[in-house]
Amino acid sequence: MSSWNEFFPQFLPGLWVTLKLTCGGLLFGLPLGVVLAVVTTSSWRLAKWAGIAIVELGRGTPGLIVLYLVYYGLPQAGLTLRDVTAATVALSFTTSAYTSEIFRAGLVAVPQGQREASRALGLTPWKELRLVVLPQALRIVIPPLIGFAIILYQGTSLAFAISVPELLSRAYNAGSITFQYGSALALAGLMYAVVSLSATGLAGWTRSRAITSH
Amino acid sequence: MLHYLSVLANGIGQTVAITVTSFVVGAVLGLPLALMRYAGPLPVRVIGGAVVETVRAIPPIVWLFIVFYGIGSGSVQLSTFAAAVIGLGIIAAAYLSEIYRAGLKAVAQGQWEAAQALGLPRLAIYRKVIFPQMLGVVIPPSATYAIGLLKDSAIASIIGATDITFYATQETQATLQGLSIFGLAALLYIALSIPIAATSRITDRKLTERLAR
Numbered sequence: 001m002s003s004w005n006e007f008f009p010q011f012l013p014g015l016w017v018t019l020k021l022t023c024g025g026l027l028f029g030l031p032l033g034v035v036l037a038v039v040t041t042s043s044w045r046l047a048k049w050a051g052i053a054i055v056e057l058g059r060g061t062p063g064l065i066v067l068y069l070v071y072y073g074l075p076q077a078g079l080t081l082r083d084v085t086a087a088t089v090a091l092s093f094t095t096s097a098y099t100s101e102i103f104r105a106g107l108v109a110v111p112q113g114q115r116e117a118s119r120a121l122g123l124t125p126w127k128e129l130r131l132v133v134l135p136q137a138l139r140i141v142i143p144p145l146i147g148f149a150i151i152l153y154q155g156t157s158l159a160f161a162i163s164v165p166e167l168l169s170r171a172y173n174a175g176s177i178t179f180q181y182g183s184a185l186a187l188a189g190l191m192y193a194v195v196s197l198s199a200t201g202l203a204g205w206t207r208s209r210a211i212t213s214h
Numbered sequence: 215m216l217h218y219l220s221v222l223a224n225g226i227g228q229t230v231a232i233t234v235t236s237f238v239v240g241a242v243l244g245l246p247l248a249l250m251r252y253a254g255p256l257p258v259r260v261i262g263g264a265v266v267e268t269v270r271a272i273p274p275i276v277w278l279f280i281v282f283y284g285i286g287s288g289s290v291q292l293s294t295f296a297a298a299v300i301g302l303g304i305i306a307a308a309y310l311s312e313i314y315r316a317g318l319k320a321v322a323q324g325q326w327e328a329a330q331a332l333g334l335p336r337l338a339i340y341r342k343v344i345f346p347q348m349l350g351v352v353i354p355p356s357a358t359y360a361i362g363l364l365k366d367s368a369i370a371s372i373i374g375a376t377d378i379t380f381y382a383t384q385e386t387q388a389t390l391q392g393l394s395i396f397g398l399a400a401l402l403y404i405a406l407s408i409p410i411a412a413t414s415r416i417t418d419r420k421l422t423e424r425l426a427r
Contacts (some may be wrong), residue, residue, distance in 0.1 A: 060407060061400040062368035063377060069400065072392035073381075132382050154273035168276060175283060189272045189280060196271035202307035 003183050007174050014111060014170030015191055016082075021156040021166060024088040026149060029095025036100035051100075056099025065159050066090045071162045087159040098148055106141035107133065108111060144204040150196050157192070167191060218395050221385050222402055225378035228295070229406070232367045232377060235299045237360050240306020247307055262311075269308035275369050277404035278303040282373045306363055308336035313355045317348035350421045358416030361407045368403070378402055 059065070061088035068203040071086040071092075081089065110133050160168040173189035175181035236237070250262035269277075278301035288291030321344050329339040371379035382399040387391040 040329060057400070057404075060365075060404040062365035062379070062403055064368040064371070065382075065396055065400050066405065068379070068383065068392065069396040072386050073396045074393065076391055076393040083247070157273040157275045158369070161274060161369075167271070168279070171276075172279065172283075181278070183285055185280045185284045189276045192273055192276060193271035194415070195269060197267060200271070 003178065003180050004187050007171075007184055007187050011167060011170045011188060011191060012173055014188075015195075016162065016166060017166040018153070018156050020111040021084070021087055021091060021159060021164070022149065022153045023096045025091030025152050025156070027151075028088065028092035030099055030145075031095035033094065033099030033102050036096055036106060040100065041104055055097045055100050057092055060089050063090070063094050063155050064105050064161060066094055067162060083159070083162050083164045086162060087156070091156065091159075094155070095148070095152055098151075099145065102144045102148065103137070104205035105144075106137035108153075110136045110141050114151075117164040133212050143203055146199060146206060150199045150203070153195060153199070154192060215394065217397065218385060218391070218398050219402075222378050222381050222395070222399055225376060225381040226402070226406070228370075228375055228380075229364070229367055229377040229403075231379065232295065232298050232302065232370050232375060233360070233364045235361055236302035236306050236367070237318060239299060239303030240363075241306075241356075242308045243303065243307035244310035244314055247311035251311070252315055266308045266311060274302065274305055274366050275372060277305055278373055279372075280368060294370065294375040296371050297373060297377050298367070302363060302366060303369070305366075306359070307374065313319055313352055314348070315357065316355075317352040320351045321347045349356045350418065353414055353418050353421065357410055358411050362408065364407055365403060410419055 036051050036055055040055060042048055042051075051088045061069075067090040069085065070081065071083065072088040074081060074086075086156050114132055114136065115128060118132045123131065152185065156166060157168045159166050163169065167188050172181075175184035179183070219363045247262055247266065248259050251266070277296060280326065281293060281301040281304075282297035284293070286297050325343055325347065326339065334342070365425060368379040371377050371383060374380070378399050382395050386395050391394070
């Protein structure tokens with residue numbers, strides 16, 4: 001445990017990379033998730049089935065395989081990405097597939113009467129979406145989105161496999177230099193756990209608020 | 215393409231073995247963990263809750279590394295398969311215990327009271343009354359978890375287990391045809407998840423029929 005004093009400052013930049021990967025995945029993945037949710041609930045058959053296919057492929061494939069497809073696969077198509085870029089692209093794709101289902105559930109959960117009432121009041125479709133549907137849908141999707149963000153935060157550790165210098169890579173390197181794998185990996189585990197558990201607490205708080213505000 | 219498929223097929227056995235064994239480990243260890251949180255005295259419940267939350271707060275790869283490099287490189291030598299099964303099994307136990315607990319809670323309180331009124335001993339109440347009713351609630355989410363476990367098992371290739379992903383990585387390094395090879399691997403994982411989903415649907419239907427009778 002005394003080695004933790006030495007390890008901790010070395011791991012902090014790794015934690016920073018891990019957090020950046022998480023934010024990157026959410027930044028690009030969430031808007032794409034909204035698009036996929038709208039597409040898969042639309043009445044345009046072709047777009048709907050294409051959307052469903054993308055979502056099912058994204059959710060059915062192991063995250064690691066998606067990462068390898070982007071990093072080792074795209075060069076075959078003439079597109080070579082840097083390791084961090086590849087990780088961000090892969091995590092964003094996975095994020096969009098998973099969160100599209102959350103957004104879809106949120107859109108469906110807004111009672112039909114709300115839409116009918118908006119139309120009866122003569123609101124334009126855009127205003128109906130912006131002022132009536134989205135505010136209610138957002139309140140429903142926030143707790144599960146935080147839950148997904150925690151899974152994504154943990155999932156960034158896959159980027160170790162393409163040698164992105166994130167938290168797990170730092171811990172593994174420290175372990176291989178000092179041969180104190182157990183100690184180094186336990187500290188990394190603790191650092192993952194502290195962030196995950198704080199976010200879980202936050203998710204619980206937003207969920208209780210979402211329920212009481214109805 | 216057919217050549218790649220035959221290469222990747224070498225890893226199917228390992229992928230299935232890791233998934234099934236870790237699921238069994240998790241299914242067995244998850245039960246006492248669920249009972250700890252469901253029926254234990256307060257301190258036991260708190261310990262059970264802390265174990266589940268801690269296990270779930272740490273990424274699966276980190277668990278695998280802790281088992282393989284942290285524990286398995288010392289006095290005990292672990293094979294890649296054993297390390298993968300222990301690591302994924304611990305995680306499965308935590309997740310499945312939560313599914314069991316939800317199942318236990320779903321059995322109506324009146325069933326307990328009726329069984330006690332009939333004078334059934336505690337073990338018999340669990341075995342004859344609670345568990346059979348729990349099964350229907352537990353199977354669908356367990357199958358979903360099993361599919362998740364199948365996908366998570368891909369990370370075992372990082373510590374060197376010779377599964378589908380391992381062969382895909384190796385073949386890509388030899389041929390540089392990553393798009394085709396990993397695309398095929400993705401389809402293979404999806405194909406492997408279909409029987410799990412189908413089994414779940416069939417057992418679920420059979421159980422509902424039996425309970426309805």
